[in-house]
Each structure stands twice: as C-alpha cells, then as structure tokens.
Amino acid sequence: MAPVDAASFHDALIQRLGSERVLTGAAPMAAYESDALTAFRARPRAVVLVESAEEVVDVVRLCAAAEVPFLARGSGTSLSGGSLPVDDGVVIAMNRLNRILEVDPVRRIAVVEPGVVNLAVSDAAAPYGLYYSPDPSSQSVCTIGGNLAFNSGGAHCLKYGMTSNHVLGLEVVLPDGEVVELGGDSLEGVGPDLVGLFVGSEGLFGIATKITLRLLPRPETFFTLLAAYDSLAAAGEAVAAVVASGLLPGAMEIMDNLAIEAAEAAVGAGYPLDAEGLLIVELEGEKQQVAAESELLLEVVRQSKPYLEHIASDADDRMRIWKGRKSAFSAVGRLSPDYIVQDGVVPRSRLGEALTRIQRLGERHGIRVANVFHAGDGNLHPLILFDGRVEGDLERAEELAGEILRLCIDLGGSITGEHGVGMEKRQYLGEMFDDADLDAMRRIRTAIDPGELANRGKMFPDAEAPALLSHGPHPLEVAGVISRE
Ligand SMILES: Cc1cc2nc3c(=O)[nH]c(=O)nc-3n(C[C@H](O)[C@H](O)[C@H](O)COP(=O)(O)OP(=O)(O)OC[C@H]3O[C@@H](n4cnc5c(N)ncnc54)[C@H](O)[C@@H]3O)c2cc1C
The missing domain is CATH 3.30.70.2740 (Alpha-Beta Plaits)
Incomplete structure (x- = not known):
C-alpha cells in the first residue's frame, strides 16, 4: 500500500472500510472514550470497526504511513485504562473479529479470533469435555485479545496458571503492518519464547489477529467450601495453612464484609452478612483424589476456627457461590x-x-x-x-x-x-523497577515499534499521556444509558 499523508488519512480509512465503519464525532465515539476505569476519558481521532485480519493489517499500515497512533480495543473492560484512547489516535474495535475458527479435541486446542469472548471458548469446547481455563470475573464479556494483552487471570488460575500458560500461538500485526506468526500449536516451542514476550505486552507490540489456545479436560468433580470468619486476618491465616499443608486447590478467594454486603445485595449468593472474612476454597480433579484431599482441607480449615462452614451441595449451589464472588466488582457499584x-x-x-x-x-x-x-x-x-x-x-x-x-x-x-x-499505574512502574530495567523495557518497545504508535502513552512513566477530557459525568450517563442513582 502506498504511504498516505496525514491529511488524506481519514479518506483512506473510509475508502477501505466504508463510512459506516469509521466513526468520528463525539456522539458515535462516546462509548469508546473510556474503559472500566471510568474516571478517565479521552477522545480518539476515529474509531474503526474492523471485520477481518486483512482490514486490521490495512488500518495499521495506514496508521504507520501517516504516523497516527492506534490501539486495539476488545470489550473495554480494562480496569487500568489500557483501552483508553490514545491522543488523536485511532481505536481499532476488534469485537467483530469474533469467530472460533477451530476446536480440535485431539490436539486439545482452539484457534480463535481476538474478539471472541472468553466464556465462548469454553462453551465451544464443552461438547468435547474440554474448557479454557483462565476465568476472569469479566469472562462473559471480555475478549481473548484483551486477556492476552494483560495476561489476565481469574479465580481458577491458582492451579493452572494465567493466560500466558494457555496461549500456544499467535498471528500478530506488528506496528508497521508486518504480519508475523509466533509460537505454534504446542507448548514445546523451538527458540526464544516470543509468545511469552507478546502476552502481557498491553497492546504495545501490535495487534493479535489469530490466537491458538490450549484447552484442558473438564475436572471430573469439584469440592467447594465456604468458610466464614469473624476477622479478615483469620481467613488470611487459613489460606497460609492450606498452602503449608501441601494442597493445591483450583481456587482460594477471600472477600471482606463490605464486598460480601455488595455481592449479597446484587445476586443473593447466600453469604453470611455478619462475616468479617469469607474464604472460598475449591478442589477439583478426579473423584478419588478430590475425596481424599477434601478430608485434609476440612481438617486444615477447621483448625483456623471459622464460625460457619458450608460445602456446596450440588452444581447449582457451587454456581451460586461463584456468582457472588464473580459479581463482587460490579456489585460494589451498589455501595x-x-x-x-x-x-x-x-x-x-x-x-x-x-x-x-x-x-x-x-x-x-x-x-x-x-x-x-x-x-x-x-x-x-x-x-x-x-x-x-x-x-x-x-x-x-x-x-x-x-x-x-x-x-x-x-x-x-x-x-x-x-x-x-x-x-493508571504508569507513574509507579519506576518505583518497582530501576532505571536499567526500565531502559531494557524501552529498548524492546522501540525495537518493535520505533514510532511508538501502538497504544502510545501507556505503561511507561515518561510516555506522553493521552490528553484527558475533564473528569465528570460519564458520556453514557449523560446519554441515559447508565445511572448512578
Ligand atoms: C467487573 C470486572 C471484573 C474483572 N475481573 C477480572 C479478573 O478476574 N481477572 C483479570 O485479569 N481481569 C479482570 N478484569 C479486567 C478486564 O476484564 C481484563 O483486563 C480483560 O482481559 C480485558 O479484556 P477486554 O476485551 O475488555 O480488553 P480491553 O479493555 O478492550 O483492552 C485491554 C487491553 O488489551 C489490548 N488489546 C485488546 N485486543 C487486543 C488485540 N487483539 N491485540 C493486542 N492487544 C489487544 C488493548 O489495547 C488494551 O491495552 C475485570 C474487569 C471488570 C470490569
């Protein structure tokens, strides 16, 4: 594609995608001004709704030629402002790239487009007795593209690891528009772990357009224990004791009284409202193994003296317990x-x-x-x-x-x-890493993206931040879509 100058950039976008898939102006772009870190808003130059990997390549090439920064956006559930628009840049909305291209039960893999919603992968794998393990609480809306950019985790990542442990291969559009294939369809890679480099890179290394995921067999059975404490510290000590016992549960979560109150109000999970700390521990695996482990778990947890314990009686009861925990973030909006x-x-x-x-x-x-x-x-x-x-x-x-x-x-x-x-946390990166570490990170970033076009302004403390619109009512609130009442 011939380079375009900045002036003809907008026309070139329309020529490639059609005017109905190139959004400009305050109203059409309102929903893209913010992500789940709703306190911040920024206005992009345009939002483009892509429908194929080829369109992503062409839009990125146009951006590179005109030196316009860009970022990919999945469902916009980032809690750190990761999908906040970059200044005067283009938001490339990936939601329409939402096809599950392949589920192979023999190789236990799924090949998906990045706009596929996390939970949809497990739904597609379920008929084969398989599932996709990383389970962010937002899994019914967040996308695999967003998950890999943030190396997302979830309640059940304790045993099987975060997103990085489940991504095998990637097709990526680099910030200059070049398309590369990283990894493959097995964990046994040859050479440097470039998939590992990309996962968690927060959209700074380009845009993933095809992702090969590892699927796991669904556990045969679960043992889910709820234990209520009259102090948060006691719940914390129970966790330390479980770890010290040598058990490796699938999940170990704690909620405090305020979070319990919110979750109860939102979904009525049956949590005890007077608990100062609520521990949820779940074992999973083969029946015999879970039966043996559950005895040890009960013994260990009882030593931490919960004033109430409840074992999920069936699958519905287990779902109810997890629904409360998974709704906790959004439920806090009630408080x-x-x-x-x-x-x-x-x-x-x-x-x-x-x-x-x-x-x-x-x-x-x-x-x-x-x-x-x-x-x-x-x-x-x-x-x-x-x-x-x-x-x-x-x-x-x-x-x-x-x-x-x-x-x-x-x-x-x-x-x-x-x-x-x-x-959100750019200014704290320098408090965690010294100058040499930050310099190494910057050198990798500029080696891949010399113009710093991909998700410019994010992650690095000294990167030029997007110009924020003033704090104030969220545009969706003004439009009457959400309400704070
Ligand atoms: C109620 C709630 C609960 C949550 N619970 C959890 C949780 O339990 N665990 C957890 O880890 N997170 C959680 N999150 C945070 C959030 O859901 C995750 O970070 C998620 O991975 C973001 O996905 P998304 O599709 O919304 O991505 P977006 O917010 O749209 O984007 C996130 C980042 O990914 C980049 N990106 C998107 N698509 C691509 C792509 N194709 N290629 C390269 N980069 C891309 C964007 O540029 C951006 O930097 C929660 C959020 C909410 C609102």
Whole structure:
C-alpha cells in the first residue's frame, strides 16, 4: 500500500472500510472514550470497526504511513485504562473479529479470533469435555485479545496458571503492518519464547489477529467450601495453612464484609452478612483424589476456627457461590457511585499484614475500602469507594490507591497482578523497577515499534499521556444509558 499523508488519512480509512465503519464525532465515539476505569476519558481521532485480519493489517499500515497512533480495543473492560484512547489516535474495535475458527479435541486446542469472548471458548469446547481455563470475573464479556494483552487471570488460575500458560500461538500485526506468526500449536516451542514476550505486552507490540489456545479436560468433580470468619486476618491465616499443608486447590478467594454486603445485595449468593472474612476454597480433579484431599482441607480449615462452614451441595449451589464472588466488582457499584478497583500483589505470607495496613490507610483518608482477592496467589483487589461528584474525592481516592501500591512494593510484591499497568499505574512502574530495567523495557518497545504508535502513552512513566477530557459525568450517563442513582 502506498504511504498516505496525514491529511488524506481519514479518506483512506473510509475508502477501505466504508463510512459506516469509521466513526468520528463525539456522539458515535462516546462509548469508546473510556474503559472500566471510568474516571478517565479521552477522545480518539476515529474509531474503526474492523471485520477481518486483512482490514486490521490495512488500518495499521495506514496508521504507520501517516504516523497516527492506534490501539486495539476488545470489550473495554480494562480496569487500568489500557483501552483508553490514545491522543488523536485511532481505536481499532476488534469485537467483530469474533469467530472460533477451530476446536480440535485431539490436539486439545482452539484457534480463535481476538474478539471472541472468553466464556465462548469454553462453551465451544464443552461438547468435547474440554474448557479454557483462565476465568476472569469479566469472562462473559471480555475478549481473548484483551486477556492476552494483560495476561489476565481469574479465580481458577491458582492451579493452572494465567493466560500466558494457555496461549500456544499467535498471528500478530506488528506496528508497521508486518504480519508475523509466533509460537505454534504446542507448548514445546523451538527458540526464544516470543509468545511469552507478546502476552502481557498491553497492546504495545501490535495487534493479535489469530490466537491458538490450549484447552484442558473438564475436572471430573469439584469440592467447594465456604468458610466464614469473624476477622479478615483469620481467613488470611487459613489460606497460609492450606498452602503449608501441601494442597493445591483450583481456587482460594477471600472477600471482606463490605464486598460480601455488595455481592449479597446484587445476586443473593447466600453469604453470611455478619462475616468479617469469607474464604472460598475449591478442589477439583478426579473423584478419588478430590475425596481424599477434601478430608485434609476440612481438617486444615477447621483448625483456623471459622464460625460457619458450608460445602456446596450440588452444581447449582457451587454456581451460586461463584456468582457472588464473580459479581463482587460490579456489585460494589451498589455501595458507592464510583470506585477504583486496585490490583496489587503481596507475598502470601504477608497477606494479613497487608490487609491490616490497607484498612488503616483507608481510615486515615476517611475512605471506605472493600477487599476481594485471589488469596492463593497474594493478588489483592482493594475497591476504593468514592463519589466523583464531590470535589476532590477522586483525587483522594487516587492518592489512597497509590499508597496501596507503594505498600505492595514495600512488602516485596508488585503493582499489578492481572489488570496491567495501563494508564493508571504508569507513574509507579519506576518505583518497582530501576532505571536499567526500565531502559531494557524501552529498548524492546522501540525495537518493535520505533514510532511508538501502538497504544502510545501507556505503561511507561515518561510516555506522553493521552490528553484527558475533564473528569465528570460519564458520556453514557449523560446519554441515559447508565445511572448512578
Ligand atoms: C467487573 C470486572 C471484573 C474483572 N475481573 C477480572 C479478573 O478476574 N481477572 C483479570 O485479569 N481481569 C479482570 N478484569 C479486567 C478486564 O476484564 C481484563 O483486563 C480483560 O482481559 C480485558 O479484556 P477486554 O476485551 O475488555 O480488553 P480491553 O479493555 O478492550 O483492552 C485491554 C487491553 O488489551 C489490548 N488489546 C485488546 N485486543 C487486543 C488485540 N487483539 N491485540 C493486542 N492487544 C489487544 C488493548 O489495547 C488494551 O491495552 C475485570 C474487569 C471488570 C470490569
């Protein structure tokens, strides 16, 4: 394709996609101005609705020729501003690339387009007794493309690993429009692990257009235990004891009282409203093995003295328990008009200490913090409640969010477990990594994308951030689509 200058860029987009798939202007682009980090908005130059990998290649080539930054957008559920538009750039909406191209039960793989919704992969694999393991709580809406950009995790990633452990091969459009194939259809790769390099790169290395995923056999049976405690620390100690016992559950999650209250109000999961800490532990596997492990689990958990325990009686009961946990983030919207979902990691052995200190920080700022976390891998999700309509509330909430991240670093953890750095946590990257590390990251980025066109302004602390529209009512609120009442 011949290079185009910036002036004819817009016409070239229309020529390639047709005017109905090139959105411009405030109203048509309103839904793309923000992602699930709703406190921030930015306006792109255009939003393009692509329908094939070839169209992605052509749009990226046009962007490269005109030096226009771009980013891919899946379902826009990023909690770190990862899919916030880049300044004067193009948003490439990937949702229409949503075909499951192949499910091969013999090789136990699925080949999918990036706009396929996470849960749809398991649905397609179910007739073969297989499933796709990583299960973000947003799995009924988020896309595989977004999952691989953030190396997303979920409640059941404790045993089988995050997205990076389940992506075998990729077709990628590099930021200059070149198409490359990385990896293959098995875990036994030859040469450097370029799939591993791409997964978790937050859209900075280009756009994935075809993804080969690993499928696992569905566990024969589950044993799901709910244990309620009168202190959050006791629930945390139970997790440490389970780990020390040598058991490896499929999931180990904790919710605090505020999160329980929200989940109950939203979905009526049957959680005890008076619990200060609620532990959900799930074993999975073959019947005999789960039966033996469940005895040990009960013994270990009982030593931590929960005041109530409940074992899921059947599949419906198990689904009800998980529905409460998986709805917790969005349910918190019932307690507060706005909230920031923070994502940090601490060593498992310091979970109790981290939670106590987060509680104290919240009290000092006069801000309520609900806690939901993947306790098994020390991945905290403090939900910081604020009211964006109150002058200074957002800034106070952001300050607290920053203090929590510094606490995670201080305790030997990380500023992100699974939601990525995105826009929101850029300034903390330099507190976790030294200059040499940051320099190495930058050199890899510019080797792949010298013009820094792909998702410009994200992740690096000194990258030029998108010009944000003023904080204020969300465009969907103005349009009457969502309400804070
Ligand atoms: C209620 C709720 C619960 C959540 N629970 C979890 C959870 O349990 N675990 C978890 O890890 N996350 C969770 N998240 C965060 C979010 O759902 C994940 O980060 C998810 O992977 C984002 O997918 P998406 O399709 O919405 O991506 P988007 O938000 O659209 O994009 C995210 C990033 O991916 C990039 N991207 C998108 N498509 C491609 C592509 N084809 N190629 C390259 N880059 C691409 C974008 O440029 C952007 O940087 C939750 C979010 C919400 C709102």
